[in-house]
Amino acid sequence: MKPFAYLRPASAAEAVRLGAARPGSRFLGGGTNLVDLMKLGVETPGLLIDIGGLPLDQVTRTPDGGLRIGATVRNSDLAAHPDVRVHYPALSQALLAGASGQLRNTATTGGNLLQRTRCPYFQDISKPCNKRSPGSGCPAREGAHRDLAVLGHSAECVATNPSDMAVALAALDATVLLLGPEGERAVPLTEFHRLPGENPDQDTVVRPGELITDVLLPPRPDGAVSLYRKARDRASYAFALASVAALVQVRDGRITHAALAFGGLAHRPWRARTAEGVLRGAPATRATFARAADAELDAARPLRDNAFKVDLARRMAVDALGELTGQPAPTT
Template structure:
């Protein structure tokens, strides 16, 4: 593990200045991903700028009925907040499904969005990996890939994004707020993660040196009727092999409004827009739900050992949407 310097920032401008002064510096939140990667040699920062003490740990209801979530809010506090549970229950469920209690107590909202793939080839510095060393290759395509991407991948990378929180935030049109030396900025989460293409090492659209300061959730009445479901290889804490965040508003037996996002199937949380188009205005029944899932998964390009994910995600979508529709009919 490379020796590194450590600084604790007390305000946003100070944090930005410390990062700007050292091109090999990194921001440190809870450290639940970054420190692990430092131990394996994947990440080798010369300096860590601790941002946990920044005044970014509030959750506020906005004037229009949305939520403003600070970047240093812990996962535990996010999941327990009464307004999150009431207005966006799938978000609270996703956070609770995402890690053990100890990790949730440390992990932060900003860090969660920036966590990196758990692909074994990425984590092993003795192996080639285009995400870690551009141009070195993607051994997962011919090797171990049973939990890799079926949507949006390329011949350069088939890794998946590990965030559960990000799936729910994607379904609810979250906006990421950030600060740079030139001032504040915003990125819709739909644009935050870059497509894999031939540059898998470029993961987000954040400007260089930017510090995430928070996430804004717009008002969404349908989000109050939402659910997050995660499938994993063991019942205890584990990363997903497939997950879904869904919200459904049914009126007179038809889908009035829907939000749908998939997890563990792509390099970023996957908004299921094709499925949403099929669902909107259609009967709220199992046949429609299956047709919507099929429309989204028509673009899937599974590898030899992860084709099961197509069936898994179809069944998962039908099951969760059916549960939400049945609850709406009561």
């Protein structure tokens, strides 16, 4: 491992000042992704700024009835929080579907959002990778890409975002609060992560020196229900082949509010706006759900070995919406 400096700021403002003054520095929360990448030689920060001691570890209700989640709240604590379990079950389910219990006890809210969008080539410094070394190429396109993107990818990168939590937050219309040298700004979770385009090395819209301080959740719509479902190769401790977070509100048999997001399919959590447009105002039937999923996934561009993800995501979306609205899958 290459040598690096280590500092523990006394405040968020001091952390931002230190980060802005030292290009290439990194904020350290739980370190479950960053430290691994440092061991692999993928990340080589000259300075780690440990924010673990800052007062950013609380979950509080906002005046409008939503939640404010501090950046250093541990994933396990957030999953178990009563307000999350009752009002935002999709978020609790997504957190419990991610990683292992030991990692959830260490990983933080902000760190989860900032974990690198990646594939095996990114983590192997003996291989070219546009995300790690811009302009070097993307061997995944013709190589091992079974687990990689079918939506929103580019000629430069087909990696997928690994976060389960972020998929649920996307469906729940979360907002990320950032503190930087120029002050505080709010970024919708759906705009926080970038698609690869020609610059796959830039995972997020975070600017140099900016620190995630909180994530805001709006109040749940009256009567809305939510869930998160994940398909993976192993029963635990595996990234999603595909996942879905859904929130729906139904009145008189029709869908009055719908939010849907996919994971495991793209460089960022994929908010399914096209599908939502089909769902809103339509009858809450499995035929509607299938039509909505098909409309969204028509944009998929699978590679040689991952076309199965399109049908998998479609089935998961239909089943998730069916479960939420009491429209179970037909038995055979």
